[in-house]
Amino acid sequence: MNDSMANNEMxxxxxxxxxxxxxxxxxxxxxxxxxxxxxxxxxxxxxxxESYEIKNGYPARATSLASVGLGVRVIADGSxxxxxxxxxxxxxxxxxxxxxAVKIAKASARVPGEKPVVLGPVENPGHGRYCTFxxxxxxxxxxxxxxxxxxxxxxxxQGPELSVTQAFLSLFRRRTFxxxxxxxxxxxxxxxxxxxxxxxxxxxxxxxxxxxxxxxRGNFATxxxxxxxxxxxxxxAERVAAEARQLLxxxxxxxxxRDIILDGGQLALQVHExxxxxxxLDRVFGTxxxxxxxxxxxxxxxxxxRYGSPHVNVVADxxxxxxxGTFGFDDEGTPAQRVDVVRDGIFVGYxxxxxxxxxxxxxxxxxxxxxxxxRVPIVRMTNINLLPxxxxxDDLLADTEGGLFLATNRSxxxxxxxxxxxFGTxxxxxxxxxxxxxxxxxPSYTGITPEFWGSCDAICAREFWMMWGTPxxxxxxxxxxxxxxxxxxxxxxxxxxxxxxx
Amino acid sequence: xxxxxxxxxxxxQALAALERAGAETGHVRFQGGSSSLTRFAxxxxxxxxxxxxxxxxLTAVIGRRLGAASTNRVDRAGMGRxxxxxxxxxxxxxxxxxxxxxxxxxxxxxxxxxxxxCDRETAALSPTARADLVAIATRYAASRDAVASxxxxxxxxxxxxxxxxGVRQYASASIFSAACTAxxxxxxxxxxxxxxxxxxxxGEFGHEAVDTALDARKPRKEESGEWTVILAPxxxxxxxxxxxxxxxDSLAHLENRSFLAGRMGTKVASEEVTIVDDGLSPEAIxxxxxxxxxxxxxxxxxxxxxARELPHSLRTAKxxxxxxxxxxxxxxxxxxxxxxxxxxxxxxxxxxxxxxxxRGLLVNRFWYSNVADPARxxxxxxxxxxxxxxxxxxxxxxxxxxxxxxxxxxxxxxVEMIGSELQSVGNEWSLGLTRVPAMKIxxxxxxxxxxx
Numbered sequence: 001m002n003d004s005m006a007n008n009e010m011x012x013x014x015x016x017x018x019x020x021x022x023x024x025x026x027x028x029x030x031x032x033x034x035x036x037x038x039x040x041x042x043x044x045x046x047x048x049x050e051s052y053e054i055k056n057g058y059p060a061r062a063t064s065l066a067s068v069g070l071g072v073r074v075i076a077d078g079s080x081x082x083x084x085x086x087x088x089x090x091x092x093x094x095x096x097x098x099x100x101a102v103k104i105a106k107a108s109a110r111v112p113g114e115k116p117v118v119l120g121p122v123e124n125p126g127h128g129r130y131c132t133f134x135x136x137x138x139x140x141x142x143x144x145x146x147x148x149x150x151x152x153x154x155x156x157x158q159g160p161e162l163s164v165t166q167a168f169l170s171l172f173r174r175r176t177f178x179x180x181x182x183x184x185x186x187x188x189x190x191x192x193x194x195x196x197x198x199x200x201x202x203x204x205x206x207x208x209x210x211x212x213x214x215x216x217r218g219n220f221a222t223x224x225x226x227x228x229x230x231x232x233x234x235x236x237a238e239r240v241a242a243e244a245r246q247l248l249x250x251x252x253x254x255x256x257x258r259d260i261i262l263d264g265g266q267l268a269l270q271v272h273e274x275x276x277x278x279x280x281l282d283r284v285f286g287t288x289x290x291x292x293x294x295x296x297x298x299x300x301x302x303x304x305x306r307y308g309s310p311h312v313n314v315v316a317d318x319x320x321x322x323x324x325g326t327f328g329f330d331d332e333g334t335p336a337q338r339v340d341v342v343r344d345g346i347f348v349g350y351x352x353x354x355x356x357x358x359x360x361x362x363x364x365x366x367x368x369x370x371x372x373x374x375r376v377p378i379v380r381m382t383n384i385n386l387l388p389x390x391x392x393x394d395d396l397l398a399d400t401e402g403g404l405f406l407a408t409n410r411s412x413x414x415x416x417x418x419x420x421x422x423f424g425t426x427x428x429x430x431x432x433x434x435x436x437x438x439x440x441x442x443p444s445y446t447g448i449t450p451e452f453w454g455s456c457d458a459i460c461a462r463e464f465w466m467m468w469g470t471p472x473x474x475x476x477x478x479x480x481x482x483x484x485x486x487x488x489x490x491x492x493x494x495x496x497x498x499x500x501x502x
Numbered sequence: 503x504x505x506x507x508x509x510x511x512x513x514x515q516a517l518a519a520l521e522r523a524g525a526e527t528g529h530v531r532f533q534g535g536s537s538s539l540t541r542f543a544x545x546x547x548x549x550x551x552x553x554x555x556x557x558x559x560l561t562a563v564i565g566r567r568l569g570a571a572s573t574n575r576v577d578r579a580g581m582g583r584x585x586x587x588x589x590x591x592x593x594x595x596x597x598x599x600x601x602x603x604x605x606x607x608x609x610x611x612x613x614x615x616x617x618x619x620c621d622r623e624t625a626a627l628s629p630t631a632r633a634d635l636v637a638i639a640t641r642y643a644a645s646r647d648a649v650a651s652x653x654x655x656x657x658x659x660x661x662x663x664x665x666x667x668g669v670r671q672y673a674s675a676s677i678f679s680a681a682c683t684a685x686x687x688x689x690x691x692x693x694x695x696x697x698x699x700x701x702x703x704x705g706e707f708g709h710e711a712v713d714t715a716l717d718a719r720k721p722r723k724e725e726s727g728e729w730t731v732i733l734a735p736x737x738x739x740x741x742x743x744x745x746x747x748x749x750x751d752s753l754a755h756l757e758n759r760s761f762l763a764g765r766m767g768t769k770v771a772s773e774e775v776t777i778v779d780d781g782l783s784p785e786a787i788x789x790x791x792x793x794x795x796x797x798x799x800x801x802x803x804x805x806x807x808x809a810r811e812l813p814h815s816l817r818t819a820k821x822x823x824x825x826x827x828x829x830x831x832x833x834x835x836x837x838x839x840x841x842x843x844x845x846x847x848x849x850x851x852x853x854x855x856x857x858x859x860x861r862g863l864l865v866n867r868f869w870y871s872n873v874a875d876p877a878r879x880x881x882x883x884x885x886x887x888x889x890x891x892x893x894x895x896x897x898x899x900x901x902x903x904x905x906x907x908x909x910x911x912x913x914x915x916x917v918e919m920i921g922s923e924l925q926s927v928g929n930e931w932s933l934g935l936t937r938v939p940a941m942k943i944x945x946x947x948x949x950x951x952x953x954x
Contacts (some may be wrong), residue, residue, distance in 0.1 A: 015575060015583075061834045064571040069555065079547060079628075084557035086574040104538075104550045107629030113546040143594035151596070163758045189905035190614050202758045208875040287543040290554075290651035291690070293869075296953070366760070374553040377863050381634050411872040415884040420905055424874050442875055446905070446950055468604035477653050478539050478551065494660045498906050500882070500949050501875055 014046055014175060015068055018187075020090070025179040027091030028072045031098035031180060037074035037105065039119065040098065041180035043331060044070050044088075045373035048139065050171040056151040062143070069373035070094060070272035072101040078116025079107025084374040120358025122334050122405070125184040130328020132191040134224030138171045139191075139452045141225045149195070149228060156237035157199045159245055163207075164200035168217040168437030169193075169228060172483070174372070176331070177270035184333035190482060192324060194220030194469060195228035197237055199244040208247035210426055210440060212236040214265045215409050218468030220483065244425060248438055253428050253443035259403035260445060261396060261492045266425050267386065268468035269409045275307070275314055275382040275445040275447040276484065278369075278418040279349075280339055281356035283379075292475050293416025296449070297347065297387060299360060305347040308453025311491075313387040314342040316351045318366060323485030324469030331377035341384065345453075353379050371480035373396040378476050383467065385487030389459030393490055396458055398434035400492060403428045405436055406443050420502060444500040458492040465489035469490075503658055504534060505627065506615075512576055513664035516558050519585035521666065525562035525592065528585075529604050529665040529833060531793055533557050537627075537677070537947065540632040543650055544920040545640040547633060555925055561833050562588035562914060563604065563615035585914040602621055602796070602820040605795040607668035607947075615673055618784040621699035624676040625658035632656065637654040639682045639708025648712045652682035652692075656700065660774045661789065671796035675787050679928055680704060683887060684711040688954055689768035689900065692867060692887035694736060696928040696935055698787050714866065714888045721900040726948040730862035730918075732855045732892065735925035738938040740883065741910050742777065742843055748910075750803055750881050752780075752818040752829075754836045761879045761911070762809055770809045771914035774848060777804040779813065781828070786842045786926065786935040793835070798828030801840065806912075813838050833911075841934030848920025848939060855919050857895040857944045863948075864890040864897060874907055884952065904937060905950035913948030918942045 012036050025042045032040035046068040053061040069086040070093070083100030085093070150167035157165035170190040179185040196218015198211040205284040213219040213231055221227050262270060278295040283289055297305070307314075318327055327336055332354050336462035351484035352360070353368035356379060397405070411424040428434040428443035465487055504512075513530050520528030534556030541549040557574040558581065632654040632908025643650035655678065662672040675869050683692040691714025695701055733741070745860040749770075754760035762770060779801040781789050790795050794816050801811045806939050814822065815830030815838045856864065871883030885903045892898065921940030929936050 015580070038569070052598070058598050058600065059568070060836070062591045062595045063834060064569075064584075064591065066572060066584070067555075067574045069574065079552055082549070082551040084551070084553045086557070087580070100552055104552060104629045107633045108540070108547040108550045110630065110633040111545075111547045111640055112540060113544070143591055147594070147596060187609070191607065200757075200759055205877050207759050207761075271882050285544075286651065287548050288687075289543055289649075289685060290541075290653065290681060291689075294685075305607065368708065374555065376549055376551055378549075389782055411874050411882070412873045413870045413882045413884065414903075415903060416886050416950045417952075417954060419954075420884065420903075420904060420950055422874075422907070422950070424882075444874060448953065477541055478537065478553070479654070502879060 001127055011411040021177045023091055024070060024088060025177060027068065027094035028098040029179060030103055031095040032072060032074045035102040036098060037076045037102050039075040040072060041378040042070065042072045043270055043373060044177040046175045047372050048173045052146055052150060052169040054167045057070045067372065068272050070097050071325050071373045074101045074105050075117050075374055076102050076105035077107035077109035079105050079112055080145065081108055081375045085412045117355060118358050120364055122184060122332065122354065123363050125333050126333055127185060130188040132189065132222045134191050134226040138163040138193045139224040139249035153233035153237050155195050156234055157197060157241045159241050161201045161203050161245055161248060161448055162241060163202040163297055164410060166198045166460045167233060169195045170217060175408045178333055181332060184447050186329045188331055190222055190327055191224060192220060192222050193227045194218050195231055195233060197233050199241045201244040201248050203248045204502050206223060206248055208244055210244035211408055212238045212240045213425060214468060216350055218332060220324045220471045222324060222326045223322055223469060237285040247441045250439040253440040254501045258498050259294050259492060259494050260498060261369050261400060261403060261405045261490055262303040262486045263407040265468055266406055266409050266423065267488040267491055269412055271274060271384055271386050271486045271488055272419060272470055273412055273414045274421055276381040280379045281350050281352040281360065282352040284350065285356055285359060291477050296417045296419050301347055303348055303399050306345055307342045307347040307450055310345045311389055311456050312342050312345045312453050312461055314369065315339065315387065316341050316365060317383050317385055318382035320383045320385060320467065320487060323467045324471060324483045325382040325485040330366045330368045331370040332368040334368065334470065337366040339365045351379055351381065353377060369482055371482060375480045378480065380482040381473065381484035383487060388462040388465040388489055391458050391460045393460050393464050394458060395491065396492055397431055400431045403431040404498060405431055406445065419449050421449065442501050443498065445496050445498045446500050447496055452493060456491055457497065459495055460489040460491065503662060504673065509660055509662045509672055510654050510670060511844040513662055516560055516581050517664060517666050519581045520560055520562050520588065523562065523589035525564060525589050527563040527604055527666045529561040531559045531832060532662040535657055536661035537630065537655065538655055539655040539736040540636055541653045542636045542640060543651040545644055550629060551697045553793045558584065560588045561586050562592040563739050564592045566597045566599060566601045567592045567600060568601065568833060569595055574680050578800065585830055586945040597685045597948045600821060602819065603815040604665045604667050605669045608789040611769065613653065616782060616784050616788045616790055619698060620674040621676040621786050621817060624656055624678050627656040627700060632936045635704055636922050637682065641728055642647060642708050643712050645683050646712050646716060648686040648715055650682055650708050650712065655679045656919040660933045663791060663795035666793055671791040671795050673790050677787060680707060682708040682711040684715040686709065686715045687717035688894055690887045691718055698784065698853055703760055718888045718900040721902045723951055724901045726950055728905055730859055731943050732862060732864045733941045733943065734858065734866045734868045735938045735940050736927055738941045739807065739927035740871050741913055742845060742936060742938055744881050745910050745914065746843050748873065748914045750812060750840055751812050753839065755799050755812060756818055756821050766812065767807045768809060769807050770911060771804055771807045772917040773807045774917050774920055775804055775807050775914055776846040778802050778844050779842050780844050781842040781934060781936060786937060789934060791833060792830040792833035794830040796826045796830065801827060803840065813840050844937045845939055847924055848921050849922050850919040851922060852940050856892050856897055856939065859895060862892045864892055880907060881910055903952045903954060904948040906947060907949040908947045913943050913946060918944050
């Protein structure tokens with residue numbers, strides 16, 4: 001902490017001293033072991049967030065949230081149990097949570113698996129500290145300045161038929177202290193910032209939205225307030241407002257098979273739904289079957305299945321700077337990894353936690369992530385990145401006569417094995433004469449995952465590539481929300497079914 | 503459970519902290535409880551969790567400026583810090599000319615707690631008892647060479663609201679849900695129970711899911727297009743959830759971004775369709791007041807096909823020149839949405855619906871639905887866990903899952919028959935329950951087929 005942070009009236013230090021946290025973790029592990037747990041891990045997590053929204057010129061939201069608590073996960077009698085409580089104080093509080101976890105594990109053993117739970121090893125386990133690099137601590141920036149940034153952009157979202165104009169700012173900080181009975185421990189602080197603007201235009205029976213830099217509250221990164229400043233929300237506001245209104249006059253996106261170019265924001269969600277989820281090894285093994293579903297990507301496909309064209313290369317990379325899924329350690333203490341998922345179009349690797357990886361006989365990919373102190377770690381995306389190709393966007397447009405350019409996600413849906421998907425985007429443009437031409441409203445496209453990725457024949461170069469943050473990825477019961485990232489730039493797909501909406 | 507008296511004392515302390523921090527008026531929401539969830543897959547318990555927490559959201563009001571801060575450190579220091587943060591934000595925030603003020607006490611009498619809302623046995627259900635319920639499903643699945651997955655969740659929550667004008671509200675409720683998905687040879691079936699209390703009928707937990715999965719094996723591919731559909735209650739709950747969210751959010755009406763904006767009082771559905779919102783029914787995890795502290799009242803959303811009433815918060819009521827109905831999510835909420843939607847039952851049984859159908863599809867459940875076009879309330883999503891072909895009045899066999907892309911208004915305007923039994927289904931917001939019958943719709947548009 002530096003002085004400017006300490007002097008800001010809004011800056012709130014952590015509520016629990018480090019020594020007390022360490023006593024709590026030790027108390028939980030000692031108690032779990034004494035009660036018969038063969039393995040225990042304890043996470044003390046303090047979450048803070050702030051959320052601001054300016055809507056139609058006025059503040060719709062100015063909120064600061066804080067939550068602190070302890071989660072203890074144990075194996076006893078060969079089965080899992082987990083207990084958690086908010087605002088745990090002292091060793092005795094920790095012992096109560098551990099006792100609950102062991103009691104639950106012993107109940108789990110009434111309906112046991114064929115074999116006791118086995119965890120794969122942690123390679124180079126985490127010891128030490130990790131902290132997101134931020135240039136400007138977003139929690140130390142004054143409320144005036146935060147609201148000023150939003151008001152400055154929102155007031156430029158002007159024009160007739162704009163029914164709702166919005167500017168958003170979201171800040172997140174999570175501090176985790178972790179220790180397990182194998183001697184693994186770490187401390188980590190992740191700071192994230194997101195911002196965006198949106199304009200909703202309404203006429204008669206039509207509603208059209210344009211957003212920047214992405215829909216659903218903007219774009220997000222592990223970064224400080226410098227990230228929101230660099231977006232130039234104000235500089236994009238007039239274009240966003242104009243395009244929202246233009247959509248009201250645009251024709252309905254035609255139906256048929258077309259060559260399409262997806263912009264980076266839409267492609268990021270395409271990667272998320274049709275690559276990021278099916279490569280989750282817990283889904284593959286059926287442990288999400290009742291809720292999120294399973295995966296078409298069965299284990300025998302690893303190393304041979306053609307996921308996409310040879311242009312398609314995908315990694316799961318928790319080390320990519322700035323990604324919303326960037327961290328130092330996952331919530332089992334496995335250090336951040338970069339693993340290959342698709343290489344030259346061939347499926348080569350899953351994302352996994354210790355239990356699922358152990359079952360496959362591979363090391364954990366370091367993707368065990370928990371939504372705060374009250375949830376167990378489950379397999380989650382980190383940054384699932386579609387690696388850049390070589391094309392310049394202008395060249396790609398010039399090479400795609402008669403195609404469509406689709407921009408900014410509006411809706412998404414995919415079946416429970418992640419094969420049949422349908423996406424809508426905010427806007428589309430006809431590609432003609434090597435340039436973007438006529439605008440269309442209500443664009444949509446649909447396909448089957450491996451066929452779609454097989455039709456990818458061009459991906460733009462790194463200069464067009466960026467990290468997109470998805471802060472609302474839902475999975476698990478009770479529900480967990482994960483912050484994950486996707487590197488993507490524009491790419492072309494041939495002969496895709498578009499215009500599903502009448 | 504902390505109990506009414508203690509929770510109300512905490513609220514007084516939080517209001518005092520807001521006053522000390524410089525708030526002119528203050529609003530506090532308390533939310534606490536214990537919840538447990540036993541999860542199973544591959545016929546064994548693989549995750550089993552419990553959570554205890556209490557939290558406060560403090561809103562400071564200075565003039566027409568608002569700031570809010572939450573904490574789950576419900577002690578003097580934690581409350582003091584949150585109050586200071588809320589007041590610091592409010593002090594720097596921008597004037598909100600549309601702020602309606604906080605709720606006044608006594609406009610309507612505070613609703614007493616609803617008898618039966620909090621069942622002690624359900625609130626205190628042990629992990630052993632949950633495991634033994636799981637075993638009913640896994641044993642039956644194993645006996646049929648099927649694999650069962652699902653959850654048993656139980657617990658209790660306490661909600662309370664107070665403000666510096668004198669509003670004091672407290673309620674508690676127990677929660678229970680059980681769900682099972684069974685898979686065999688790539689086919690799936692599922693069932694779900696959601697209620698305020700544990701149900702005696704769980705003696706056959708998982709059986710329906712397993713039997714459906716057995717029937718769903720070896721599906722044939724049918725073409726997409728316009729189909730007559732018989733929707734089981736869970737499939738209806740998806741459509742009615744979107745109807746409530748897109749059609750009956752009063753804030754969306756005021757902002758002219760609801761497909762029903764300007765259509766209240768007009769016919770929007772078939773005459774057979776009557777839909778109410780009843781947050782006071784002990785069967786539906788009742789919430790007798792809203793997060794503004796206003797008593798909740800029963801609403802008629804659609805009466806014999808005609809759109810009637812909208813839910814209102816203090817904010818939307820002021821703007822619409824209406825009365826608040828007790829449906830607010832709080833002073834800074836983004837929407838006002840009914841949580842306890844009930845569709846009035848008809849007279850048909852599922853077998854009568856099938857018997858009356860020349861050619862159609864029987865849909866158990868929709869999945870991963872999303873809004874494709876909000877202006878026309880077009881939703882897209884997949885079928886899941888059992889899709890069956892009906893021909894000449896009989897179910898003739900399973901069909902590969904399909905994607906639908908259809909306007910919910912078209913669906914509710916093409917209702918041919920409504921089921922006589924209501925089923926409770928949990929909703930997106932985990933508060934309240936939706937209660938819906940099965941429904942036969944004459945024309946429903948499928949736009950794609952998947953590979954299983």
